[in-house]
Amino acid sequence: MLRDKALKYIDDNSEKIVDLLKQITEIPAPTGDEGRRSEFIEQYLENAGAVGVYRDKAGNVVYPYGIRHGRNNAVMIAHMDTVFPKDTELEVTEKGGKLLCPGIGDDTANVACLLLLAAFAAKEKPAIRCGIFFVFGTCEEGLGNLKGSKRFMEEHADFVSHFWAFDLYYRKIYTDMVGSIRYRIKVHTTGGHSYLNFGNPNAIHVASQIINDLYRMQPTDEEKYTYNVGTIAGGNSVNSIAEQAAFTMEFRTGESDVMKKCDQAIHDIVKHYSKNAQIEMEVIGKRPCAQGVPEESVEKMISRARESIRSIIGIDPEESTASTDCNIPLSMGVPAICIGLCDGALLHTEEEWIWKDSVAKGLRLLFHLVYRYYFAED
Numbered sequence: 314m315l316r317d318k319a320l321k322y323i324d325d326n327s328e329k330i331v332d333l334l335k336q337i338t339e340i341p342a343p344t345g346d347e348g349r350r351s352e353f354i355e356q357y358l359e360n361a362g363a364v365g366v367y368r369d370k371a372g373n374v375v376y377p378y379g380i381r382h383g384r385n386n387a388v389m390i391a392h393m394d395t396v397f398p399k400d401t402e403l404e405v406t407e408k409g410g411k412l413l414c415p416g417i418g419d420d421t422a423n424v425a426c427l428l429l430l431a432a433f434a435a436k437e438k439p440a441i442r443c444g445i446f447f448v449f450g451t452c453e454e455g456l457g458n459l460k461g462s463k464r465f466m467e468e469h470a471d472f473v474s475h476f477w478a479f480d481l482y483y484r485k486i487y488t489d490m491v492g493s494i495r496y497r498i499k500v501h502t503t504g505g506h507s508y509l510n511f512g513n514p515n516a517i518h519v520a521s522q523i524i525n526d527l528y529r530m531q532p533t534d535e536e537k538y539t540y541n542v543g544t545i546a547g548g549n550s551v552n553s554i555a556e557q558a559a560f561t562m563e564f565r566t567g568e569s570d571v572m573k574k575c576d577q578a579i580h581d582i583v584k585h586y587s588k589n590a591q592i593e594m595e596v597i598g599k600r601p602c603a604q605g606v607p608e609e610s611v612e613k614m615i616s617r618a619r620e621s622i623r624s625i626i627g628i629d630p631e632e633s634t635a636s637t638d639c640n641i642p643l644s645m646g647v648p649a650i651c652i653g654l655c656d657g658a659l660l661h662t663e664e665e666w667i668w669k670d671s672v673a674k675g676l677r678l679l680f681h682l683v684y685r686y687y688f689a690e691d
Contacts, residue, residue, distance in 0.1 A: 315439050315690050319680055322433050327673040331412070334425040334672055335405040338417045344394040344457040347372055351393065354428060354449050363435035371464035374449040378434050379441045380472065386444035387687065388469075388476040389430075390462060390638050391423040392453035396661050411657070413666040422655035422667055423479040424449060426676045430683060440689040443474065453480075453638055456495070458598045462638035466645060475614060476642040476649035480635075481660070483626055483671070483678060486618050487635040487651035488611065490643050492572055492602035495563040498523065498583065500547070501591040504556025514589040516558040517547045523592075524560065526582045538566035538575055561597065567634065569602040600636055601644035610648035618652050621682040626674060654679055 342350040354374045358366045366376045374393075380386055395416030397403075405414040431447040433439075446469065452460035466473065481487065500523075502514040524542050532538050540562065547558025564575040583592050615632070622630045630652075639649040654675030657667030 315437070315688060316684065318437055319433070319684055319688075322437075323677055323680055326429055326676065330425055330429060330672050330676055331669060333429070334412070334417070334422055337425055337428075338405050338414050338421045339403045341397075341399045341401070341403060342393050342395055342416070343397060343399050344452050344454045346399060347393045347451045350424075351449070351451075354393070354424070357428060358431060358435060361432035361435040363431065369464060369468070371461045372451040373461045373465055375465070376431050376435070376447040378431070378445045378447060380444035380446070382472075384472060384474045386446060386472050386474060388446045388448055388465070388473055388642070389427060389479065390448040390450050390465075390477070391427045391479040392420045392450040392461065392638060393424060394451055394454050394457060395419065395421070396454045397663075401663070407669065410669055411666045412669050412672075413664070415663045415665050418482070418655055418657040418665055418667040419660040420453070420480050422657075422672050422675065423653060425672065426654040426679050427479055429676060430679055433680075441687050442689050443687065444472075445687060446473070450638060456598050459600060459638060459641050462641040466641050466647070470642075470645055470647065473642065473647055475610060476639060476647055477614070478638040478649065478651040479654050479679070480637050480651050482653040482656050483622055483630065483675060484628060484656060485631045485633040485653070486615055486622070487637060487639070488615055488632045489567055489634040490603055490640045490649075490651075491565045491567050491600075491634055491636045492569070492640060492644075493563050493565045493598065493600045493636060494572060494576060494596060495561065495598035496579065497559060497561050497595045497597050499559040499593040499595075500557065501593075502554075502556050502589070505554045507552045507554055510554055513554050515554050516590065517555040519586050519590045519592070520545065520547060520558040520560055523582055523586055524562075526585075527562065527579065530578060536566075536568070536571045536574070538564055538571050540564050540575070563598070565636070567602055569604055572602060600640045602640075603643035605646035606643055606648055607646075611650065614648060614650045617682060617686055618650060621678055621685070622652070625678040625681050
């Protein structure tokens with residue numbers, strides 16, 4: 314019986330998954346440089362008997378299992394990349410029931426769970442109700458701009474009926490995805506000596522005026538959005554009128570129409586201050602908003618996720634908002650939600666940690682979801 318095989322596999326791997334998680338976590342995978350993790354995952358799947366595993370042009374590791382013609386296939390994705398530079402010290406330590414290491418929860422614990430599920434499918438070859446693309450994705454974080462999921466969906470959208478992203482923690486179901494647009498704005502002026510050329514336009518001053526006007530924008534309940542200036546630099550010395558300054562900023566919102574208005578607003582602000590300076594605007598990142606998604610299909614996925622989390626974890630998860638690989642399919646009208654397969658805190662910091670026992674729970678959660686809705690007894 315498939316159920317007995319699945320339960321035995323889960324029991325056999327409840328402790329082994331921690332060793333697997335440690336192995337993967339200690340392989341550096343900064344966004345855009347996930348190659349070593351890709352190699353590990355590809356080899357692991359092939360050793361488990363997976364046939365047809367490949368790496369696409371975005372670097373995603375893809376294992377197509379039982380793929381059907383037409384839109385009768387699910388995507389299950391976890392991203393390999395982390396926010397940490399290649400030279401970050403990556404050593405998993407244990408303390409007080411916790412596993413500590415940068416990137417261990419976002420998203421490596423989810424990768425480990427999905428990898429074991431894919432390996433089970435390769436080994437046991439269960440009958441399934443629809444095809445599954447197991448995807449270990451690249452470039453989800455930051456200025457990776459969801460390159461991995463974008464590339465995959467551009468190539469496979471006609472085969473995908475729905476999309477599961479495994480990311481973050483299992484205490485929430487991420488149902489609404491926030492889109493974003495990010496800019497680098499560079500200001501150039503003539504500059505000059507701080508005394509001899511006093512009165513010449515100062516690039517830092519112009520940049521600060523743009524930022525000041527940005528921060529006068531007021532979101533409303535009808536048009537919800539956020540903005541942030543994340544970095545700024547400029548000038549050469551204390552006694553020079555700055556001839557260059559640059560900053561990066563972003564808008565976030567869940568509504569495509571609101572995003573267009575935000576984009577127009579920053580262009581209008583920049584245009585206003587272009588009289589006394591040369592200003593360059595570059596879009597350095599874009600995450601699309603959802604549009605045209607069948608609500609009943611998403612609700613069905615939410616219901617399935619909630620049932621599995623209640624059954625295995627014993628909690629009633631909150632619904633929340635995030636920006637994940639789900640942004641891409643949702644922008645194409647493909648139903649998608651995101652859930653996590655671990656529990657922890659302090660993601661995106663070097664103090665990141667997860668509860669050690671949460672990973673085995675996450676594996677059970679994933680198997681419960683897939684066994685109940687995707688696997689079919691012979």
